[in-house]
Amino acid sequence: MKAQSSVRSGTAGGRCLIMALLVTITILPGVDRLAHGQDSLTSVGPADPELVEDLVAANRVLVRYGVLDGMGHVSVRHNVDPSRFLLSRSRAPELVIAEDIVEYDLNGNAVDLQGRAQYSERYIHAEIYRARPDVSAVVHSHAPAVIPFGATDVPLRPIYHMASHMLGGIPVFEIRDDFGMTDMMVTSPERGRSLVKAMGKSPSVLMRGHGIAVSGPSIPHVVGRSIYTQINADLQLKAISLGGNITYLDPREAQAQLDRGEHRGYSRSWELWKRDALAAMREETP
């Protein structure tokens, strides 16, 4: 009604209306792009090509070891600016190549998405990086072996030395606590912050009825931790099914193992994992 009366009021009112329309037309596309996290940021510069190669390899290694399938994702903090991280566009991890890697800020906004789809749960990564300066790499998976331990009151505990990073246990994120009945997905900064609150200082957090988020100081660490968390869950389930008493690692034993350098930074395994992943990738290339 106000717009109509402005038009009727004469030349001055008409000018106001035209100005308002011009402002609206000028601002709206920018607001829309910001709201969708597209094309609104300046890059901090190209990432180290070796880091990008490691990230591509990590996607494929995690599929080979059953941690990721068509879903789930892995990211790494940008080597130029710790307030940015690198994550693939929305794509099945086994298909990810260097050109798919996108730079993100800690609000989950992409630098140059080029109109491509993005992972709706990128806020898991953004909020962990924001809250945890000790973290340089994050995996979110729906690894099947860990699901029972998020859905029951049986705690996931280290049953062998390769899972020593779990020495403090793994907390469980119950999305109902803050958000009631949801689609279970961490698709907003608010849900990401709620997840991080549950995670605390732990390297990992189980997500009830959904999966797990695992973090680490490097790509080899987060890949190793993700693989051995999944294996540990499988072994623990087998041990429980045997029905006898279970002797888990004492936290002091786990700590002594970690004091050796957490499997020397997984460097021996990482060399093998990466070589095999990249060899398989080269075979795919026509």
Ligand SMILES: [Zn+2]
């Ligand atoms: Zn998920």
